[in-house]
Amino acid sequence: MKLNTFFLIIIFIKLVNSNEYIYGADNKNDIKVIDPFNYDSRENIIFKRIIDNTHLDVFGDDNMNNPFHGLQFLLIWQNQTGRLYTSKNDPIIKNYSWWGCMNYYFSVVPYLSANKFNLVPHLDFKFTFKNNSLFCSKYEECDKRMMKIWDDYFGTISKIKNNNETKSYSAEELLSKMWRGHQIGVEMGSKAFKQIHENSLSKPEMILSNGWLAFVEFLLTLNLNTNKTNIFSLQKSLPHRVLNDNDIYPPSIKDFTYDQKTFTSMIYTMHYISINKTIYNITLKFLQMVSSNENCRLLINNNINSFLNFPFSSILIVLIKIITNTC
Ligand SMILES: *[C@@H]1O[C@H](CO)[C@@H](O)[C@H](O)[C@H]1NC(C)=O
Ligand SMILES: *[C@@H]1O[C@H](CO)[C@@H](O)[C@H](O)[C@H]1NC(C)=O
Numbered sequence: 001m002k003l004n005t006f007f008l009i010i011i012f013i014k015l016v017n018s019n020e021y022i023y024g025a026d027n028k029n030d031i032k033v034i035d036p037f038n039y040d041s042r043e044n045i046i047f048k049r050i051i052d053n054t055h056l057d058v059f060g061d062d063n064m065n066n067p068f069h070g071l072q073f074l075l076i077w078q079n080q081t082g083r084l085y086t087s088k089n090d091p092i093i094k095n096y097s098w099w100g101c102m103n104y105y106f107s108v109v110p111y112l113s114a115n116k117f118n119l120v121p122h123l124d125f126k127f128t129f130k131n132n133s134l135f136c137s138k139y140e141e142c143d144k145r146m147m148k149i150w151d152d153y154f155g156t157i158s159k160i161k162n163n164n165e166t167k168s169y170s171a172e173e174l175l176s177k178m179w180r181g182h183q184i185g186v187e188m189g190s191k192a193f194k195q196i197h198e199n200s201l202s203k204p205e206m207i208l209s210n211g212w213l214a215f216v217e218f219l220l221t222l223n224l225n226t227n228k229t230n231i232f233s234l235q236k237s238l239p240h241r242v243l244n245d246n247d248i249y250p251p252s253i254k255d256f257t258y259d260q261k262t263f264t265s266m267i268y269t270m271h272y273i274s275i276n277k278t279i280y281n282i283t284l285k286f287l288q289m290v291s292s293n294e295n296c297r298l299l300i301n302n303n304i305n306s307f308l309n310f311p312f313s314s315i316l317i318v319l320i321k322i323i324t325n326t327c
């Protein structure tokens with residue numbers, strides 16, 4: 001073999017294996033088979049296609065107001081902070097990563113629904129790990145109740161895109177449909193990955209994850225906008241690494257910034273509130289009451305930074321406004 005030919009083959013193999021190849025080729029949506037546990041595929045094919053192909057006028061010229069940015073952003077955060085157990089040369093999300101497994105319900109599962117409405121091209125899934133019985137890889141394999149909720153979101157978007165919808169939807173209404181899909185994903189995922197949750201996380205990381213789920217329930221009650229601008233304001237507050245057994249008391253975590261300490265303390269509090277179902281239910285009922293008043297809900301949504309860091313005092317301020325009728 002000539003040396004030139006040899007180098008050409010090497011270059012070809014490099015191209016085929018590099019990420020550039022995946023993104024470049026997918027410009028024409030011509031990737032047809034992926035491993036849904038490959039981080040790059042989940043980020044740059046699953047999420048990118050969902051976001052790009054659900055671009056409606058209400059999401060703005062640049063699609064920045066698309067609520068799926070929030071879910072995509074969280075996967076980026078999980079990868080960068082080591083929660084998916086990927087490494088520089090190994091982009092595979094491990095099947096013992098609780099965060100990565102949960103995210104399947106917020107990425108691959110909605111993709112299957114979006115595909116049903118021809119919003120995104122069909123994909124075949126090839127898992128590199130054995131025993132993938134916990135992950136539905138075809139629309140028909142997924143829980144029907146869950147798919148019905150995602151179908152409501154993507155079906156509505158499809159009708160709007162095809163000018164076959166007489167009702168006009170606000171971004172807020174679509175957002176609340178997205179949150180319902182997220183909510184049932186949390187419900188299903190928490191059940192499916194209970195064992196992974198119990199076996200794979202340190203105690204502080206377990207507290208963080210439980211608190212996170214309670215926090216998400218607060219956010220969906222408030223119909224918090226998960227668009228790009230809002231979600232990026234969360235960036236500086238999220239822990240920059242996985243919590244370990246020493247991180248019992250967030251205010252004293254040495255390598256955390258002030259914002260990270262505040263946010264993590266808040267999430268811990270969420271966890272402690274959620275343990276006592278009586279207290280948790282009262283808090284949630286109260287939040288539902290606050291957010292059924294549109295002005296109050298907008299007030300919280302418009303002060304997103306203070307709510308994310310100090311949800312309890314933000315809610316208290318709103319409560320005072322309700323009582324004094326100034327919301
Ligand atoms: C994101 O949502 C917030 C709150 O609803 C809103 O103020 C902001 O303008 C939205 N961002 C974009 C890019 O539309
Ligand atoms: C995902 O995380 C791994 C491990 O930290 C890192 O090497 C890789 O660059 C990350 N990928 C992206 C696209 O950020």
Ligand SMILES: *[C@@H]1O[C@H](CO)[C@@H](O)[C@H](O)[C@H]1NC(C)=O
Pocket residue numbers: 095096128129130131132133134
């Ligand atoms: C994770 O992958 C390994 C390796 O393929 C497999 O043996 C194991 O059963 C999988 N675990 C689950 C819960 O799917």
Ligand SMILES: *[C@@H]1O[C@H](CO)[C@@H](O)[C@H](O)[C@H]1NC(C)=O
Pocket residue numbers: 131133134
């Ligand atoms: C496959 O996964 C299921 C569900 O987590 C588990 O009950 C079963 O033990 C696993 N089987 C193997 C061979 O790992």
Ligand SMILES: *[C@@H]1O[C@H](CO)[C@@H](O)[C@H](O)[C@H]1NC(C)=O
Pocket residue numbers: 162164
């Ligand atoms: C619009 O909806 C109607 C009623 O559901 C249906 O009969 C029609 O085929 C749809 N048109 C398009 C272009 O999807």
Ligand SMILES: *[C@@H]1O[C@H](CO)[C@@H](O)[C@H](O)[C@H]1NC(C)=O
Pocket residue numbers: 276277278279
């Ligand atoms: C929950 O909190 C209430 C009020 O403080 C208390 O009476 C109750 O015993 C607690 N329940 C549990 C299961 O800890």
Ligand SMILES: *[C@@H]1O[C@H](CO)[C@@H](O)[C@H](O)[C@H]1NC(C)=O
Pocket residue numbers: 277278281
């Ligand atoms: C809390 O609310 C949930 C859901 O509404 C309900 O199933 C549960 O019984 C309630 N628990 C308590 C202790 O009130």
